[in-house]
Amino acid sequence: MYVSVVLFTADLRLYDHPPLRAALEGARQVVPLFVRDTGVTGAGFATPNRLAFLADCLRDLDAGLRRRGGRLVVRSGDVVEEVCRVATEADADEVHLAADVSAYAHRREQRLRRALEADGRRLHVHDTVTTVVTPGAVTPASSDHFAVFTPYFRQWSAQHVRDVRDAPRAVRVPPGIGSEELPSRAALSGLSPGLAEGGETAGRERLAAWLRSGVAAYEDRHDDLAGDATSRLSPHLHFGTLSPVEVVRRARLTGGPGAEAFVRQIAWRDFHRQLLAARPAAAGADYRTKHDHWRSERTAWDDIEAWRQGRTGYPVVDAAMRQLLHEGWMHNRARLLTASFLAKTLYVDWRVGARHFLRLLVDGDVANNQLNWQWVAGTGTDTRPNRVLNPLAQAGRHDPDGAYVRRWVPELRDIAGPAVHEPWKLGAADRARTGDYPDPVIGLAEGLSRFRQARARDTDDD
Template sequence: MRTSVVVFTCDLRLSDHPPLRAARYGGGRVVPLFVRDPAVDRAGFAAPNRLAFLADCLRDLDARLRERGGRLVLREGDAVTEVCRVAAEADTDEVHMADDVSAFARAREQRLRRALEADGRRLYVHDAVSTAVAPGAVTPASSDHFAVFTPYYRRWSAQGLRDVLDTPRAITVPEEVGSAQLPERGDVSGVSPGLCAGGETAGRRRLTAWLRSGVDAYEERHDDLAGDGTSRLSPHLHFGTLSPVEAVHRARRVGGAGAEAFVRQIAWRDFHRQVLAARPDAAARDYRTHHDRWRGGKNAAADAEAWREGRTGYPVVDAAMRQLRHEGWMHNRGRLLTASFLTKTLYVDWRVGARHFLDLLVDGDLANNQLNWQWMAGTGTDTRPNRVLNPVTQGKRYDPDGAYVRRWVEELAGVQGAVVHEPWNLPAQERARTGYPKPVVSLAEGLDRFKRARGRS
């Protein structure tokens, strides 16, 4: 009987899974394989929150496979070595996996292809697995990728998506291929206490609930910090427990302005991936440099630490940073505010912020994280690179009664009304009782410093 290996990476699901569909073509046996590679740790991608979520995902994937007569095979070690070893044990000549865009993933794919071909085997890489539209599927006439979102989105929207694939009813795994023990969330230390549950089961449940009762109001509520009118599906899209193709199809069936706004966010995710696929160095280097001489030294380091700890003295910034530490997730409007504050008000290198986010975010996707940080720092694809978000104005606009701030900044929990966004305006004794820190810098000073640094004053 024909046997194929399916290597799971950022696609930890059974529903709408092109590599699995291809491997099962003709009713053959399948080895569903996940390799826990120490190189991921060495590269700095194995943050506790993502490891805990990953453990949930692998256990759920194994459970769903067992419901269909199969099981997940887990190996630990160099990914190329382990895939080749499993292919030899299964006596197969074909391996299937999903495309990915990071330099790390591309190098792994190339090494694996060479190693398999040396053994007389073949690697099949499938696109539109972790994206709705594959990187490079739509390009402008004069470049290998779109550098501006709006024209990309027009072409992306006109691109036909593939059909959603059925979830397999039965999977046969050869008994002779052994597996390491699956990890457990409880084995991971340093996990955020409010981290959400991982796995395809949880992801599909959340998507269904979102499309039923949340997406209709998304256009109006997606910036509401306290109301939290976002889908919170980003961790599931990052780990591939949900298919972006299926999410777009289902949202379009619901229809309306909210669904369109939600689909637009998935397009943003694809946009960043096509940028990173074409410019892999953008993960660490300016996409469009302004020759910034970012602040260094003790004062800048102290400001950055205050930002990490959520004690900058600007309530909405601190609330978002404390939410990140507690949940391993942050509201999108909070991500924009905190990134603007670090890079433009404090004038600290965007890489400092991007690294901290990757250390904590459960949805810490390299393309989205790095390129969104560059967007806010003005070194990326933003057509207005010098825009600065005022945290007081933004707080009053997107958290008008201060509920978000009071939820996360306990020192200000007793402060009522919009003054919670400007605690320095409280009577002196009342402010002293809160114990909340003074601003690390005045907004006027920060703006002036940024303008001078960019040669705009």
């Protein structure tokens, strides 16, 4: 019987946690450890919204451990140094860790393995903790990863999904292992006012409610901007307060077209992870370059700021950007149309938009965020790389009466019906009622023409 350390990263839960269960199977005592990584802070990923949600998650995880006789140990610093320090203090024989896909995570794992082995300790890395299917477990015959989603999804769907593990009944932590005070969102500033609550308890409650009364309508309503008919589980999947394996298994048990469509979205999450695992440089470089000469932050500053603040003059774009500012979250359809507007209508480098999303999104995730931005920009895996999402057409399809716009753009709340999407066409009296709401920063025809010339080929205006 020995002591183990479980390093929590993006898996802040007790239910269906393979590293914790594996550690408990043979160990006399376990140290549940979270390290506030100075490398993440230095890279700019420790943003207020995600730090607040993380604080909720850590407090909830600690509470769950205490109900089982344990506690969470929190340290700050270099992950490798802190894990080795705790392993020495606890005289631990091994460390358990969930696999991750980013280049940073791979470097961290390699450094940790070398450091532990130098001290005579073992590192165990567990798959299918943050994904349903291990990246690289399914590949096409001609490559080390899938570049097109549909064939990936066919093979992904045919894979066996492991059983869900129960939360442990008891966790015994060795005495004398010091811990920092748990962080609190109350100590943070600059948060989005409508930021959701974090933690496994909140995540499991949301999942249960979603499967009970939301998922059945998902296939028909997932693009309904005003209806807000998506699960909003992405922050919990990002922080690992919910297991993607459990989410998929429970959705499939619920069954029906809505559940099938929802599971397909979880598969997209795994798709992006297998792509990033195979091509780590895609986090910052074009996956498939179109040799674009993007407008930079310096040359397009006014347009970029209008986009960031939700003042482009296109109400559906502005509503989405203001939702992001207020909630630290945005509807998936809105993410697509706002990204298309920046990258293709304004012809601004997709990395500018990806950085802004990562600054605010509570579910800001390198794989999903960067590769979805590349998909929209036409430098990623989209099979129609030159499609342009027309914000007026998108508004007509997904917010036909303008309810989403009126919710987030108060200047336009008195404009009834679909006229709210084109306020520049209002009569003088109605236009005056919109206050200082701006005219469009660019005509759609002008933006489309510029993009066509930049790509030197025909484009689709969708």
